[in-house]
Amino acid sequence: KQEVTQIPAALSVPEGENLVLNCSFTDSAIYNLQWFRQDPGKGLTSLLLIQSSQREQTSGRLNASLDKSSGRSTLYIAASQPGDSATYLCALGYSTLTFGKGTMLLVSP
Amino acid sequence: DAGVIQSPRHEVTEMGQEVTLRCKPISGHDYLFWYRQTMMRGLELLIYFNNNVPIDDSGMPEDRFSAKMPNASFSTLKIQPSEPRDSAVYFCASSLRLVDEKLFFGSGTQLSVL
Numbered sequence: 001k002q003e004v005t006q007i008p009a010a011l012s013v014p015e016g017e018n019l020v021l022n023c024s025f026t027d028s029a030i031y032n033l034q035w036f037r038q039d040p041g042k043g044l045t046s047l048l049l050i051q052s053s054q055r056e057q058t059s060g061r062l063n064a065s066l067d068k069s070s071g072r073s074t075l076y077i078a079a080s081q082p083g084d085s086a087t088y089l090c091a092l093g094y095s096t097l098t099f100g101k102g103t104m105l106l107v108s109p
Numbered sequence: 110d111a112g113v114i115q116s117p118r119h120e121v122t123e124m125g126q127e128v129t130l131r132c133k134p135i136s137g138h139d140y141l142f143w144y145r146q147t148m149m150r151g152l153e154l155l156i157y158f159n160n161n162v163p164i165d166d167s168g169m170p171e172d173r174f175s176a177k178m179p180n181a182s183f184s185t186l187k188i189q190p191s192e193p194r195d196s197a198v199y200f201c202a203s204s205l206r207l208v209d210e211k212l213f214f215g216s217g218t219q220l221s222v223l
Binding site: 031032034036042043044045046049051052089091094095096097098099100101102 | 113142151152154157165200202207208209210211212213214215216217
């Protein structure tokens with residue numbers, strides 16, 4: 001059974017800092033990976049999708065990478081802003097997605 | 110498109126009552142998923158449909174839970190009878206394909222069973 005771990009569970013940084021969120025998984029037989037953002041009391045929004053043929057994906061200040069051999073994915077956020085404060089979840093799988101429990105990010109002005 | 114629409118946003122009920130959660134997926138999406146989110150267990154997949162047909166319901170916790178998708182634009186998740194341990198946020202999500210496509214979530218239904 002796939003297990004997805006996100007460390008740290010919570011992270012607090014000052015505005016402007018570059019940061020990396022980590023996601024590790026136990027089964028490397030995955031087809032794709034997505035990083036989601038969840039604001040309090042809201043649903044999840046897909047930020048980046050790394051498709052089966054890809055190892056990396058970028059959108060604006062966000063960059064996600066995937067290393068199946070080491071069972072790790074990272075989400076890099078450049079020049080963090082208070083508006084980036086949210087919980088970030090990674091999800092991956094061969095067919096349906098298995099979710100990590102997320103990293104709660106707080107960016108202080 | 111308005112996105113995935115769920116109703117109600119909040120549901121408070123008493124133990125033993127029947128609860129019905131509703132979902133309208135994004136038009137044209139062939140896959141619909143029901144998830145449950147709790148602090149302890151995170152997000153768990155309960156069931157998913159492809160073209161209105163249930164494909165995998167292995168995540169449904171017990172027989173008290175049932176889900177239907179009578180047509181491409183509507184799905185329900187029913188709990189009968191409800192128990193306090195069912196209290197959670199229930200999300201509906203949809204996507205074009207099972208893999209290599211973004212998953213779009215609704216805003217969720219916050220269920221409290223007293």
